[in-house]
Amino acid sequence: MQQSPIIQAQRLTYEFISHDNHIRVLENLNLSIFAGEQVAIIGSSGSGKSTLLSLLAGLDVPSSGSVQILNKSFSSLDEDGRAAIRASSMGFVFQSFQLLPSLTALENVMLPLQLKNHPHAKELSSGALNKVGLSARVLHYPKQLSGGEQQRVAIARAFATQPAILFADEPTGNLDNATGQVIIELLFKMNAEAGTTLVLVTHDAVLANRCQRQLKLVNGVLNEVVTA
Amino acid sequence: MNLSVRLAWTQTLNLWRSGALRVLVFSLVLAVAAITSTGFFTQRVETSLNQQGGLLLGGDLAVLSDHEIPDRFLKRAMNQGIATVKTYEFASMVVFGETNQLSEIKAVAAGFPLRGDLTIGKGPTDIGQVVKTTPNLGDVWLEPRLANLLNVKIGDKVEVGERQLAVSAILIREPSRGGDMFGFAPRLMMNAADLPSTKLIQYGSRVKYQLLLASSPQKVNQYSAQTKPELGRGEKIQDVRNARPEIKSALEKAQQFLGLSAMVSVILAMAAMLLSSLPYIKQTLDAFALMRCFGASKNVVLQVLAIQTLLIAFFSALLGVAFGYIGQLGLAKLAGSLFLEALPPASAMPVLLGIITSVAMMFAVVLPHAWQMRNLTAMNILRRDTLTQPVSAQAKFLPAIVVMVAMIFWQARDIKLAYSTILALSLLCIAIVGISYLLVGLAYRLFNLSTQRPMLNDIKIGVLGLKRRFGLSTLQMIGFSMGLMVLMLLALIRGDLIRNWQASLPADAPNRFVINIQPAQIAGVKQFFEQQHIKGGTIFPMVRGRLIRQNGKDLGKTQWQDERAKRLAERDFNLSWAAQMQSDNKLLSGRWWTSQEYGKPYLSIEQDLAKTLGIKLGDQLDFDVAGTPLTLTVTSLRKVEWDTMRANFFAVAPPGVLEGFSANYISSFHLPLGADAPMNQLIRTYPNLTVIDVAALMQQVRGIMQKMSSAIEYVFIFSLIAGMAVLYSALVATRQERVTEATLMRVFGASRWQVSVAYISEFASIGIIAAVVATVAANLLAYYLSAYVLDIPFQFNLTLALSAMLGAAILIPLAAWLVLRGFLNVAPRQLLNSI
Ligand SMILES: Nc1ncnc2c1ncn2[C@@H]1O[C@H](COP(=O)(O)OP(=O)(O)O)[C@@H](O)[C@H]1O
């Protein structure tokens, strides 16, 4: 069965200039992820995991190399073309939740749907909040919610658009262990139900272990971690 | 304490580097610069305008008396370093050969005029040269009219009292010539040192003694205040205002306008500071939460906060004062060409005002937060419990509002102006909150109706942005709206004021008056109009009548309280008749007669006269007209603009009432300045006529009004710049939030177009609401101020209203988009602090 990868990165290089030094975060990095896979990207802090993730999601542009998502090459698209792909196929969960403080939980979940002018934004959003167990908190503002609850709102927001790919960048990084555990369970449960491709960035080995594939980022290069 | 200072210093530097402080400092500096430069400039312009007025008095202040000016008044002036000069005015015959002519003689001591100048020439038609001297000993200067009447030339000797004095020049223009327009005989000016030898002033002579004074405004005011209570019988003090009614009201209005502009720049500056303090406060609170966590005590934190606030306020104020001074220099240079004499130097008062404003405003903004922090634990602050603390959002602005109100009262210098402005501003806030509340509700309801058009959807997202930041958006709207409102107010009032001035003295306003025309000469005068192509020349009849009874009560026996009323009652009235009311009169009560009422014994009276004499609508007035009794009923009271220099009458009857009495006619018409030949010809034809030429005086008054108009324009432009600052800080105030939100929308796949549409529609709503409310409020306030403070006709300006609304609806979203645009091309990842 020769299936084409849903995400493909080739010879990806990312560098920036700081105080006249070229600092290379990613160097000639290659990566293929197939539909339905759960991939963990691990590495120490500052190794470039978030950078890689933002390149794969088209949130930033590489210094050289290419990224293909769903057979479309990012390099042939402009900022808005990449945004269109994000809108149609991607969901995000961030370490720092990234909820808008001026919106209620429900409105936060609705925002991506509203941007797509989805006719059932409200129903889908309350459904998603219901699934993450926050049906009682729909009208609460982020500051009235705990960290774990905020991240659950973020997960509801990510799944509400039924994305093909979900990017999660250290989703438990800002949470205590027990809460983190609950969030992970929820994330994997929702992912399994929706059959979404999951790209998870973490430095937590236990969390990484729950994914089918683990890739370790060291010195700007990815290595497949062979698990027993 | 030392530690606190050091902490505050580093904290301030950090805030500066992070950018949170820059906008605040920018608007603080701008605010102070705007306040001080308008302060500096208005003060200088005001002083200059007063001096302009002084030209018409010949000094800044005059002590008048019907006897020799007491020495103590002169000594006081000399002790205080005030320049003085004495003049004497009286009527006397001037003789040349066989002709003699009653003249208005003015003897002036060396130094006259203290303010302004004189123009003298070699002949009555000479353009002349400007001088600042008096006639030499043994010389006299004659007005062209007197020279014509006596038929004298330069070098001839005229008899003045017991002296022979040589005519050394023709006095073409004497700015300080004033007084009763219809009363004056032609002028002869001589040196006061020659006066004793003429022997004209003797016991019982009616002489107007005058001591002119000139110095800085403070000294003059102080002198006036000290001297007023000591004035004896027959003595009075005059400044420009009460000496020259035609200038008085224009001057007062110009000053009120300058006060208004100063107040407006204070309002604008405060609004800008308030708005730009928001991001700063947020960052500061973060820093202080951390300090508390690291173990700083509550007191240390508060101290650091206080020192930091003071540092920012003080240095911004210094910078602002410097910029304000420079700005004002430029302004003065720009305006300098418009003012004859250089503007007087600026004073230090605005510096103080700038620093006080800055410090007061900064503390007013920071204080509520400090108050709140006082009771919070470190944990509270970290968890951002601040937001649910008892100090509500409105209360946070309370001190700032108190400071603002105080500043408005201070700057406006007019209670009515201040309270009506504050009322209008409060109404504006209420209207904005109400409207944005309604609009958000409406948009929310609209949202439930899904739309097929993606663009409409983006617009809805934008309009809903108002709800997402209800507090901030409302504040932003209030900021925009206040800025727009006060600017429009200035624009409206400025237009009204200048239009009013222009209308009060149109270019073709009558500038020649001919009195004592006999009925048989009317045809001749009309012919003269035709020959000279004079359009709009008018001839009014005048019948002399003495008021003897009011409602049957004999007035001869009344003890008049008022000196003026006594004079008026003793004097004959000039009764006139007219079919139509003169266009510059305003009917206050009663009504004007219809054509059916011609011949009825009605009378229309001027309001001031009615008030002085206690005449009311419906009163029966008995006149004695050349021995014949005449009873008239007061059917209307009129307001007359005396400062328009038109022929006007205290008492007017309908046609068909006074025609039977012997009348004498007065004519007014326009001839260009210097057109003396035709006038002389008219007088030669009818030697009994008296001509009063106010062309030169009018030219001068017009020049002063021109300068006032220019001053007003300049100050207006300055306020416009301050207004821009408010709009800018209103935009920047919420930039951080908006960038974050836009970025997040882009992460979720919104295109830059979508984000732009959403933002532009959000700001368009903000702009439109702000502009509509501002337009309504500005017009209401302008109407009130025009009617009740400035006393000028208000004119609704549709073009201004529409262009302001359109401009705001286009420019505000455009500016917002320009602020955001830079961020739209940066990769989202770079804009999210941490993903
Ligand atoms: N545009 C940039 N400018 C400066 N430094 C950058 C930029 N992008 C990434 N970095 C740096 O690259 C390194 C990798 O960052 P990141 O991808 O966030 O690491 P990780 O997520 O693995 O902790 C960090 O040191 C980060 O500061």
Ligand SMILES: [Mg+2]
């Ligand atoms: Mg990271």
